[in-house]
Amino acid sequence: MKYCLCLLIFIGVFKAYSQSVIRTENWEMQLDPEGYIKQLVFKDKGRDTIPFFRQTGKRGPSFYAEREGKLQCPRWTALGNQLFRTEVEGVECELAYLSTEKYPAIQLTLTNRSTTPYQPQKAGLKLGIDTYMDKYPDWFDKYFPTLMRNEKTHFYGYMQTPRGHTLALVCEQPIASWSVDYNLGYQDPAPHWFMGHRIESLNLDLLNCLPLPPRHPQHLYELKQGESKSWVIAFVNIGKLSDLEKGISDIVEIPLIDLSRTSYTSGEEATFEIWGEQPQVEVVTDNGMLLPLQTARIKAGRTQVKVILPRPGLYQVNVKSKGKIAEAVLTVHPSWEWVFRKARENVRRYHQKPTSHAESWYGFYSAFLAARYFPEEGEDGLIQDYFELLFQKLHDTVRMEPLYYKSRIQNTSTTIGMLVDKYEASKNIRDLERASRLADWLIGFSQKENGAYYNRKTVYTSVIYIAKSMLELAIAEQELGKQDRKWRERGERHYQSAKRAIDQLVASRGDFQTEGEMTFEDGMISCSALQIGMLGILQQKEEDRRHYTEAMLEILNSHDCLTQLRVPDARRRQGTMRYWEAQYDVEMLPNMFNSPHGWSGWRAYATYYAYLLTGEEKWLQQTFNAMGAFANLIDYKTGQLRWAFVVDPYLEVEQACSADKKYDFSDLSFGNPHPCLYDTRKFTIGEQYVNMISDWQTVNSQDNDVHEVFKCMGETVLTNAFLIERENGEYRSYNCKIKKVGKKIEVIPDEKQITHLHINLKKPCVLSFQGKEKATGDLKRGWLF
Incomplete structure (x- = not known):
C-alpha cells in the first residue's frame, strides 16, 4: 500500500x-x-x-x-x-x-x-x-x-x-x-x-x-x-x-474498471474508464476474439477506453496495471422483441401452476405482454386457455374472490394486474370486469381506515405492490370512463383506494412492514418507492408531484445499499441483493444472494419513475443497465430462461432433484414444500446462473417470479425511446438513434414497437419520429409522441 x-x-x-x-x-x-x-x-x-x-x-x-x-x-x-x-x-x-x-x-x-x-x-x-x-x-x-x-x-x-x-x-x-x-x-x-x-x-x-x-x-x-x-x-x-x-x-495501486454504463445495443460504442497507471487493456468476445480499442489518457492514473461491441452477447474486459489484474463484463442485449418472444416460449416450458403463491403463475405477465405487441394466435390462445383453467381453480367466479389463502392479498393484486394486461392484449372487456370486481373485494377485505392494505395485522401494501396493481387497473378503467360513467366511477374508486394506501406509505417515513421476518428488506423498500413514484407521475399539480417525488427519492436513495450499483459486471448491474428466495423458488439451500432476481425489477420501476419525475439521467441509465442484466436471464445463445444469478462465490448447496409424483402441474398445491421432503443432491455453485425447476417439479415452486423483470421491461423500455440534451449541448439517446437534418432532428427508434418518445431538452427544436414531425415548443421534458 x-x-x-x-x-x-x-x-x-x-x-x-x-x-x-x-x-x-x-x-x-x-x-x-x-x-x-x-x-x-x-x-x-x-x-x-x-x-x-x-x-x-x-x-x-x-x-x-x-x-x-x-x-x-x-x-x-x-x-x-x-x-x-x-x-x-x-x-x-x-x-x-x-x-x-x-x-x-x-x-x-x-x-x-x-x-x-x-x-x-x-x-x-x-x-x-x-x-x-x-x-x-x-x-x-x-x-x-x-x-x-x-x-x-x-x-x-x-x-x-x-x-x-x-x-x-x-x-x-x-x-x-x-x-x-x-x-x-x-x-x-x-x-x-x-x-x-x-x-x-x-x-x-x-x-x-x-x-x-x-x-x-x-x-x-x-x-x-x-x-x-x-x-x-x-x-x-x-x-x-x-x-x-x-x-x-488514493491509498492502493490496484486497477479499477469504472463502468457507468454496462448495457449496449448491437454495433454501439462502449465507453469506460480505468483507474490505474499505464493499464494494458483488452476486450474479448465470448468466443475469444480480441476487439480493436481506442484509449486516451484523461489525467494521471485515469484512462478512457472506447470499443465497438458488434452483436448480442457478453464481453470480457481484462486490465493489467503494475502487476495487478482486474476483469469486468459488458453486455449487448438482444432486441426487446427477441426477449419477449423467448419469455413467452418459456412460459409454457416452465409450467405455470395453481398454488398458494402468485409467484408460481407469474409468467402470464410475460405472455400477455408478448401477445399485445407480438401476437402469435396459436401460442397466445393456448396460454389464455390455460390461464382460464388456473383462474377458475383458484377463484369463486360467482362471488369473484379467491378460494384459498385470502390473506395473501398479493395473489389477488397480481391477478388483477394480469387481467389488465390480458385485457390490453385481447380487448375482451370480461377481463377488466373480473379485475374490477376482484379489486372491490380486495379493498373490502384488506384496506383499513389508515389507508393501508393489510394481511391480518401486518401492512402488506408493499408486498409485491398492491397499490400499483390497483393503479394499473384504475388507469385502464379511466380510459373507458371517458365514454362510460360506470367505468369512470370504478376508475375513481380504485384510484382513491390506491392513493390512500400510498399516502400511508409516505407518512410512514421508512417504518414499513413486510411479509416474513422484519428487516431492511429489499422489496419492502423498493416497492414502497416505486408505488409512491407511480402515483407521483399521475399528479397534475406541480406541488403534488414534488411532494411524492421527494418522498420517493428519500426511500430510493436508502435502497442503494441493497443494490449492485458499482459492480463491474453487466450480468449483475442493478441487481438487488435478495438472499432467502432460493429455498422457495428453486428448492435449494442454504441462503444465497440472488442478483438479479425477479424482484430486482421492483427497483427498476422506481428508477424509471424517478427519471420521469426528476429528469436526472442517472436514473434512466440505472434503468437501462438493469434491463441489460434482466435480458441476460434468458441465455442469448439458447433462449433458455434462467431463474436468477447467484453472487456468492462458493456455496455448498443441497437441492431437491425429484418431482412430487402425487401431483400434476395443473393440480392445486399449497404451502412451501421444503427441499428435504424430496430426494436431494449436493453440489457446489458460485457466481453463476441457476436454472428453473418448474419444467419438472410438479408442486408449488416459485421460480416463475423471474417474469417480474419482463413485466418491468414491458412498462419501461419495450415501447419507449428517450432523448436527452445534456448541459454541454450533447445529445444522448436511449432506445433510438438521432440524425440531424438541417435544423430538424430525426429520431430513429431501435425497434418497430417503439412508438413513444420522451424528451428532456434544454432548448426548443423540431423532432421527427415514426414519420411524424413536431416542434417541442415550451415542452422541455415529457412525452412528445
Missing part, C-alpha cells in the same frame, strides 16, 4: 493512548481487552461510527476455519502492542492492528507449523461488523455487505448503510473468496429448517477450497508445511458512493 502499512506494525504514525484505543486526527478505533474491535469512528467526511458486534461468538475480527464440516473460531491471546495470536490445527494466526493518519488496517499472518499441508474448506476472518438489520430505525445505521470483489491479485469491496455512508474494504494481496453468515428462520415441517431474512456477519475467506469462479485466485486453497502468508486489510472511509474509485485509488 502507498503508505507502507507493513512497516507500521509497531512504529505507527498513530497515537496509541492505551491498549484499547488507537487514535489519529481522522479516526478512532476502540478495542476490547481480548483483541476485538468494539467500534470504529471516522471523523473525516462526516462523523460516522462503524458498529461491531459485542456478543461472544460474533465479535471481530476473529480468525475462523472450517474443515471436514467442523467450524473453529478460537479466541486471541494478547502479545502487546496491538498484536494478538491464536492457533487452529497447527496453523498459527497473528493479528496486528496497523494505522496511517488516514485510515486503520489490520494485518493477518497465517503460518502452517504442522507436518502436513493445511487444506480447509475455508479459513479467514469474521470481520465482526454489525450487519444485523432487525428493527426500525436501528437498521439505518447498519452496514450491509453490498459488494465484495475478488480479483486474481487483490481484493476490494464496500459496505453501505441505508443513510448512504460507505465503508470500503481493500487488500493489495489476493483473497480466495468471501462469504456471509445467514440466520436460520423456522422449521416447517420439523426438523427441516428454512433460512431467515437477516445477515449475521461478513467473512473474508483468505483460503478457500476449489472450485472458485475463474476470476478468483486459484492457488489459495492450501497452506503448505512451513508456509506463511500475510494479508493487510484497510478500512477506508469513502463517504459518498460516487467517490469509491477515487477513495480506493
Whole structure:
C-alpha cells in the first residue's frame, strides 16, 4: 500500500493512548481487552461510527476455519502492542492492528507449523461488523455487505448503510473468496429448517477450497508445511458512493474498471474508464476474439477506453496495471422483441401452476405482454386457455374472490394486474370486469381506515405492490370512463383506494412492514418507492408531484445499499441483493444472494419513475443497465430462461432433484414444500446462473417470479425511446438513434414497437419520429409522441 502499512506494525504514525484505543486526527478505533474491535469512528467526511458486534461468538475480527464440516473460531491471546495470536490445527494466526493518519488496517499472518499441508474448506476472518438489520430505525445505521470483489491479485469491496455512508474494504494481496453468515428462520415441517431474512456477519475467506469462479485466485486453497502468508486489510472511509474509485485509488495501486454504463445495443460504442497507471487493456468476445480499442489518457492514473461491441452477447474486459489484474463484463442485449418472444416460449416450458403463491403463475405477465405487441394466435390462445383453467381453480367466479389463502392479498393484486394486461392484449372487456370486481373485494377485505392494505395485522401494501396493481387497473378503467360513467366511477374508486394506501406509505417515513421476518428488506423498500413514484407521475399539480417525488427519492436513495450499483459486471448491474428466495423458488439451500432476481425489477420501476419525475439521467441509465442484466436471464445463445444469478462465490448447496409424483402441474398445491421432503443432491455453485425447476417439479415452486423483470421491461423500455440534451449541448439517446437534418432532428427508434418518445431538452427544436414531425415548443421534458 502507498503508505507502507507493513512497516507500521509497531512504529505507527498513530497515537496509541492505551491498549484499547488507537487514535489519529481522522479516526478512532476502540478495542476490547481480548483483541476485538468494539467500534470504529471516522471523523473525516462526516462523523460516522462503524458498529461491531459485542456478543461472544460474533465479535471481530476473529480468525475462523472450517474443515471436514467442523467450524473453529478460537479466541486471541494478547502479545502487546496491538498484536494478538491464536492457533487452529497447527496453523498459527497473528493479528496486528496497523494505522496511517488516514485510515486503520489490520494485518493477518497465517503460518502452517504442522507436518502436513493445511487444506480447509475455508479459513479467514469474521470481520465482526454489525450487519444485523432487525428493527426500525436501528437498521439505518447498519452496514450491509453490498459488494465484495475478488480479483486474481487483490481484493476490494464496500459496505453501505441505508443513510448512504460507505465503508470500503481493500487488500493489495489476493483473497480466495468471501462469504456471509445467514440466520436460520423456522422449521416447517420439523426438523427441516428454512433460512431467515437477516445477515449475521461478513467473512473474508483468505483460503478457500476449489472450485472458485475463474476470476478468483486459484492457488489459495492450501497452506503448505512451513508456509506463511500475510494479508493487510484497510478500512477506508469513502463517504459518498460516487467517490469509491477515487477513495480506493488514493491509498492502493490496484486497477479499477469504472463502468457507468454496462448495457449496449448491437454495433454501439462502449465507453469506460480505468483507474490505474499505464493499464494494458483488452476486450474479448465470448468466443475469444480480441476487439480493436481506442484509449486516451484523461489525467494521471485515469484512462478512457472506447470499443465497438458488434452483436448480442457478453464481453470480457481484462486490465493489467503494475502487476495487478482486474476483469469486468459488458453486455449487448438482444432486441426487446427477441426477449419477449423467448419469455413467452418459456412460459409454457416452465409450467405455470395453481398454488398458494402468485409467484408460481407469474409468467402470464410475460405472455400477455408478448401477445399485445407480438401476437402469435396459436401460442397466445393456448396460454389464455390455460390461464382460464388456473383462474377458475383458484377463484369463486360467482362471488369473484379467491378460494384459498385470502390473506395473501398479493395473489389477488397480481391477478388483477394480469387481467389488465390480458385485457390490453385481447380487448375482451370480461377481463377488466373480473379485475374490477376482484379489486372491490380486495379493498373490502384488506384496506383499513389508515389507508393501508393489510394481511391480518401486518401492512402488506408493499408486498409485491398492491397499490400499483390497483393503479394499473384504475388507469385502464379511466380510459373507458371517458365514454362510460360506470367505468369512470370504478376508475375513481380504485384510484382513491390506491392513493390512500400510498399516502400511508409516505407518512410512514421508512417504518414499513413486510411479509416474513422484519428487516431492511429489499422489496419492502423498493416497492414502497416505486408505488409512491407511480402515483407521483399521475399528479397534475406541480406541488403534488414534488411532494411524492421527494418522498420517493428519500426511500430510493436508502435502497442503494441493497443494490449492485458499482459492480463491474453487466450480468449483475442493478441487481438487488435478495438472499432467502432460493429455498422457495428453486428448492435449494442454504441462503444465497440472488442478483438479479425477479424482484430486482421492483427497483427498476422506481428508477424509471424517478427519471420521469426528476429528469436526472442517472436514473434512466440505472434503468437501462438493469434491463441489460434482466435480458441476460434468458441465455442469448439458447433462449433458455434462467431463474436468477447467484453472487456468492462458493456455496455448498443441497437441492431437491425429484418431482412430487402425487401431483400434476395443473393440480392445486399449497404451502412451501421444503427441499428435504424430496430426494436431494449436493453440489457446489458460485457466481453463476441457476436454472428453473418448474419444467419438472410438479408442486408449488416459485421460480416463475423471474417474469417480474419482463413485466418491468414491458412498462419501461419495450415501447419507449428517450432523448436527452445534456448541459454541454450533447445529445444522448436511449432506445433510438438521432440524425440531424438541417435544423430538424430525426429520431430513429431501435425497434418497430417503439412508438413513444420522451424528451428532456434544454432548448426548443423540431423532432421527427415514426414519420411524424413536431416542434417541442415550451415542452422541455415529457412525452412528445
